[in-house]
Amino acid sequence: MSDAITPPAPLSAPALLPLGGAARFAVGSLVLAGFVWAVRAVWEVRLAVAGEPASGAPDQGGGVHRPLTSLEDQYHLVVSAGGIAVVVCAVAFVGWLGRARANARELSGRPPRYAGLWVYLGWVVPVVNLWFPRGIVAEVHRDSAPGERLPRCVNVWWALWLVGLLSGVGLLSGASTDQVIARAYTDYWALLVSDAATVGAAVAGVFVVRALTAVQERHAR
Template sequence: MDQSAAPASAHRPVQLSGRLAVGGLLLAGLAWAVRGVWEIRLAMAGEPAAGPPDQGNGVHRPLNSLENSYHLVTSVGGALTLLCAALFLSWLLKLRENARALSGDTPKYLGIWVFLGWIVPVVNLWFPRGIVVDAFRSSAPGRRLPASVNVWWGLWLIGLLTGVGIVYRDSTDQIIARAYTEGWPLQLCDALVVAAACAGAFAVRAVTAAQVERLRAARPTGTRVAEVL
């Protein structure tokens, strides 16, 4: 069943949502770049004579000014990451709904997986990418999947499987201690997160553009759909 000529009111405002998702990804990438700069500063300053902030057995020494500022940087970065996640999921929901309206087919993945697909073990290795790919192919049948989608997902998986980047398992004080003693792995992880965010921005832009092109081609002659794009 082809519903490519579905009324404009059936389509969700994916273009604006895509722009917001791109902005969120770039802000998150910037936040992690700043985090990397602070970790370089910690490495250059060297560990204080008093030792790491977390001294074990529940004992924490007072933080110096650089360590306090790193806590602030990570807190801001965490807030921007949450904002990025909200904007990305909003875009993905709209993309999925528009793809269903355009193709008339039932999406391959249930709507709940738009959220749970990121956190349920094992399926989180491919469900989120699969949702994006399914929506793209329903929106632009016959077109080649943008390479940025695979680059973004590959970089995301590196972070997921190695426990680096935005999925750090260590506390902030533990990361400070690592910055003093093993700075380069942290900086490499930060670079991967920044690269994943940038690739994600390109992926969102490319997938959104393909769907918007199809929506504009499918609109009835003489109608205006700018408001829903």
């Protein structure tokens, strides 16, 4: 009879979802959204330099709209392109975040604080959209790399996002394109502040995606 003790089998590595493709898609869409929003800012400067036509603002009240100038018509196209870019960016970023969140749960072995529904609704529900998305991103990092400091780019990204969100002329302002054109003629600096914050948030978002993806890939190895 052999007295040899069979050593315990080594623990298997966590089964993580592949994150590289989703991360590249998210980064590419963030770059696209930032670029289109920067183009939007350029057109707002062009409108401000050209000045309001003698016929007044495009929306003249009472349901009356004058014909657009060629520059105003171009701005409508730029805004439409920006809307498409934002939708693509939202789908890509939330898709990446959902996979990163699932991996974080696998790495930590405990359920996340935020219910899965908030990964999607946390961006649009009033009040909670001021901190839920950042909280989800921070939790992903904490569960993926316990004890490691949250990357600074997360706070930079969220601060810039909030400026663009709450500026009154940003992503959720609800203003029509003709109303934004009128503001470009009279108050273009406010538009540019919002645009700069939105572009900055897109750039910082690239670093967020790269940082959290790298953390998970490192711990998976």
